[in-house]
Amino acid sequence: LSDEEIIVNLQGDEIGVPASLIHQLANGLHNHPDYSIATLCERIDNDIDINDPNIVKVVFDQNNTALYFSRATIPHLRESQKEGQEDDQAQQGNYYKHLGLYAYRVGYLKKFTATPACDLERSESLEQLRALYTGEKIYIEEACAPAGIGIDTEEDLQKARQQFQT
Template identity: 45%
Template sequence: MHFVVVIPARFESSRLPGKPLMDINGQPMIQWTWQRAVAAGADQVVIATESEAVQNACEAFGARVCLTSDRHQSGTERIAEVIDQLALPEDTIVVNVQGDEPMLPPTLIHQVAQGLAEHPQIPMATLCEPIDDVETVFDPHAVKVVRNGENLAMSFSRAPIPWSRETFVVHRWLPDHWPYRRHIGLYAYRAGFVQRYVAWPQCALEQVECLEQLRVLWHNEPILVLDALEEAGIGVDTEADLQKVREKLFDESLQTPSHSL
């Protein structure tokens, strides 16, 4: 299987400006993410950024970088420009790895690419994982997904979906008979589909929820949603997330055995 990973890395993050270059145990966040992507076995791993500072830092640790426009509204738009710059064929599988996912397991990057490769009639694939606490179901930062019997997305929402009429009104207990799923923001698409996607205007549902994948469903295109083979780890949206990642990656480094010649 052949695939390309593109890592959008926007310097001017609204919540954490300069996020790609924030230090995590001695190296910038974007380097941790890039290392995970390289380990997934992609044919190419490309970092896409609007920032020369990010470009210089990434090239210093050996990454390939595409300098892109600063006018893009989403990582997918940035990836579309990279597809143009690299002249990727329409059937190329492109995996979108968010630059703020320094703990993302390489297994999941490979899994989402493999899932798309095994379903040639589907233009886009993503992953999900179980939710086992009701607080996460009600957390608007945790995106929930509902699938049909063929593991195709029916909807994504920041709200609790499906709404458990019997347990949410008074007690907010998770019902025993429904497996709630959190969407993992990792996508694989075919290059030609990305170009079609960015040509569509934002749909009303996407604007309300602030979830760009809803544009795909709005245009009646299928999204394959697979159960992740392992936990996705912590993405960095806040200073608190950043500190958690520093601690976990530090602990992992202590647990990794050293090898001497």
């Protein structure tokens, strides 16, 4: 494969990913030649998910460049610390869940796999932080369709089993 070809990586714990998201992801990277990585996100609309460390949150700039990924609640709403406002974070801010889908240019993927993990990656257990740490830009778009099911916990696995049995 040439260094400019695009590889889409679907993580094994993301099941039922529609083809439209795979196309969106590959096209997003193809249409942005100044990026070597692309990924997708979706808006979080409830406080349970915002505060769940198993759900990776992402913040990005006006150019759709990822700024940071975290298992913590980001962005942190300082004003939500006021009495009576703790339970409506989803209504007060823009929260996005990172989806476990990536597109890479082959040349960068070779470089990435040869780069050792950094402290940020180890502390959050998020490999995309290695790319940010080394100065790589990650292009991100809001998913054009629901992403399917991410299985991060035993509870998620039970929900997935129930959905596929119906």
